[in-house]
Amino acid sequence: MPLRQKLLVLYAHSPDLKSRVVSWATYDGTGNSSPTSGDEDKPPYGSVVAAMEDGWRVIQFPQQSMAHPGMEYHTSYLRYEYILEQLEEID
Amino acid sequence: MVAREHLLDSKQMAQFVADGYLRFDEVVPDELNKAAYKQMEAGDIERPGAGTKLGGVWQDSAIGQIIRLPQIQGAMASLVGSDPLYDHHAVHIVQPSHKQGQVWHADAIIDLRLDFDIQFFYFCHDTPREMGGTMILPGSQYRRVSESDIGRYQNFLGQLPMVCKAGTVMVCHHGIWHCAQPNLTQDTRYMFKLRLNPTQKQEQLWNTDDVDAPEIGGILGTNHEWYGNESRIEVVNRIRQWRHLTGNEKFDVSYWMGRLENAPSGTA
Numbered sequence: 060m061p062l063r064q065k066l067l068v069l070y071a072h073s074p075d076l077k078s079r080v081v082s083w084a085t086y087d088g089t090g091n092s093s094p095t096s097g098d099e100d101k102p103p104y105g106s107v108v109a110a111m112e113d114g115w116r117v118i119q120f121p122q123q124s125m126a127h128p129g130m131e132y133h134t135s136y137l138r139y140e141y142i143l144e145q146l147e148e149i150d
Numbered sequence: 151m152v153a154r155e156h157l158l159d160s161k162q163m164a165q166f167v168a169d170g171y172l173r174f175d176e177v178v179p180d181e182l183n184k185a186a187y188k189q190m191e192a193g194d195i196e197r198p199g200a201g202t203k204l205g206g207v208w209q210d211s212a213i214g215q216i217i218r219l220p221q222i223q224g225a226m227a228s229l230v231g232s233d234p235l236y237d238h239h240a241v242h243i244v245q246p247s248h249k250q251g252q253v254w255h256a257d258a259i260i261d262l263r264l265d266f267d268i269q270f271f272y273f274c275h276d277t278p279r280e281m282g283g284t285m286i287l288p289g290s291q292y293r294r295v296s297e298s299d300i301g302r303y304q305n306f307l308g309q310l311p312m313v314c315k316a317g318t319v320m321v322c323h324h325g326i327w328h329c330a331q332p333n334l335t336q337d338t339r340y341m342f343k344l345r346l347n348p349t350q351k352q353e354q355l356w357n358t359d360d361v362d363a364p365e366i367g368g369i370l371g372t373n374h375e376w377y378g379n380e381s382r383i384e385v386v387n388r389i390r391q392w393r394h395l396t397g398n399e400k401f402d403v404s405y406w407m408g409r410l411e412n413a414p415s416g417t418a
Contacts, residue, residue: 064403068302070376070378071378072377072378072379072381078378080376081155081306081307081376081377081378082303082305082306082307082374082376083304083305084302084303084304084305085304089320093249093250094304095249095250095251095304095332096251096252096253096285096303096304096305096331097251097285097304097305097309097311097329097331098251098304098305099305100305102305102307115188132383132386132387133294133383134292134294134373134380134383134384135295135335135385136291136293136299136300136375137303137378138378138379138380139378139379144295
């Protein structure tokens with residue numbers, strides 16, 4: 060049976076993997092669902108660790124770097140982005 | 151000249167700075183909603199050139215009457231002055247049974263100015279959740295991103311779908327993150343968006359009677375859960391914006407700027 064990848068992108072409150080999920084997205088390579096913007100009010104897991112406990116594997120860890128000079132008080136993207144995967148068999 | 155009673159007050163302005171939007175529910179009378187609906191359905195809204203003075207635009211149309219309603223004029227005058235420029239408008243249409251949401255985006259490109267533009271979002275018919283409407287992310291307006299750079303995101307704690315009755319108007323800072331939501335009904339959804347540029351210094355244009363109200367600091371310190379660990383840095387953004395709006399370069403919230411600006415020069 061071929062395997063397909065499902066991705067879960069969790070944005071944590073802080074670099075702590077046990078900290079609260081504040082934003083999330085899912086991408087489904089099985090074609091069985093089609094997640095979209097604004098489709099959920101509550102995150103699927105309370106933390107990255109809670110997702111790991113349910114079988115999701117962390118495949119990307121956010122790097123931390125010092126703020127560029129002059130940019131110390133500017134904000135843009137969500138900083139603590141963890142990408143997790145599950146592999147699912149399809150027919 | 152807009153009557154003072156229709157101007158925003160300082161608490162509303164602080165709310166705009168903290169959240170990036172204000173909403174005015176059911177401010178447009180029903181007959182104008184119906185006339186505007188017809189205009190949008192027919193694609194019958196004149197498109198002036200960017201940079202045209204708004205004052206002379208749409209003199210004889212429902213949309214023109216709507217933007218000249220006292221409450222809309224009051225918000226406009228408070229935020230961008232009484233003689234703003236038309237930047238552009240768009241009629242956003244979501245077809246029936248459209249199941250995909252638009253990607254999150256901010257309009258235009260990275261915009262560093264403290265001199266901000268505003269965008270009106272006008273909903274001419276009832277917009278229940280199954281119809282959308284536009285979803286915004288409160289407090290996102292000072293993030294430095296270019297248009298759909300944020301398209302990977304899907305959901306945030308505190309995201310806000312505009313669910314409203316006909317005649318509701320929302321006014322947003324130009325940088326607010328937003329996306330159209332799916333329309334699961336059998337009716338077409340319309341939303342009219344209008345961007346305006348200021349022509350006068352955006353300093354104390356509102357009703358400033360309550361500018362020293364003790365609640366202002368608390369409003370500007372409002373947290374949005376999706377900020378996570380960056381909530382304090384967002385308060386710095388707001389302090390800078392409030393200083394720009396009030397002309398008070400000493401204004402502070404919870405001593406966040408005062409501590410950073412402390413440059414001791416005395417000797418013991």
